[in-house]
Amino acid sequence: QVRLEESGGGLVQAGGSLRLSCAASGSIFSINVMGWYRQAPGKQRELVAAVTPGNMPNYADSVKGRFTISRDYAKNTVSLQMNSLKPADTAVYYCNAVVLHPFYDYWGQGTQVTVSS
Numbered sequence: 573q574v575r576l577e578e579s580g581g582g583l584v585q586a587g588g589s590l591r592l593s594c595a596a597s598g599s600i601f602s603i604n605v606m607g608w609y610r611q612a613p614g615k616q617r618e619l620v621a622a623v624t625p626g627n628m629p630n631y632a633d634s635v636k637g638r639f640t641i642s643r644d645y646a647k648n649t650v651s652l653q654m655n656s657l658k659p660a661d662t663a664v665y666y667c668n669a670v671v672l673h674p675f676y677d678y679w680g681q682g683t684q685v686t687v688s689s
């Protein structure tokens with residue numbers, strides 16, 4: 573079992589910045605990929621950014637150059653620094669951890685990010 577606890581999020585004006593953090597606990601040794609997804613009202617959940625055990629980041633095209641994902645293996649955390657935020661970034665952001673053997677997706681409870689124009 574892996575538990576994910578998110579922090580950060582909130583309300584910010586367009587062009588501003590926010591930082592999301594996610595702390596993993598439990599069977600952390602089994603985690604492979606960690607990342608962030610988001611879901612806007614009426615839309616499907618989508619990948620924002622993820623990082624592999626080799627620290628290779630993967631970003632959605634819509635956030636490249638604005639968001640930075642980082643993973644701290646010593647603290648078992650993954651963070652998402654979001655700069656130059658746009659109203660289109662408004663969504664509930666979810667922390668995700670993938671365990672491969674057996675395969676399982678773990679999710680945080682979600683944190684709201686609202687960007688006002």
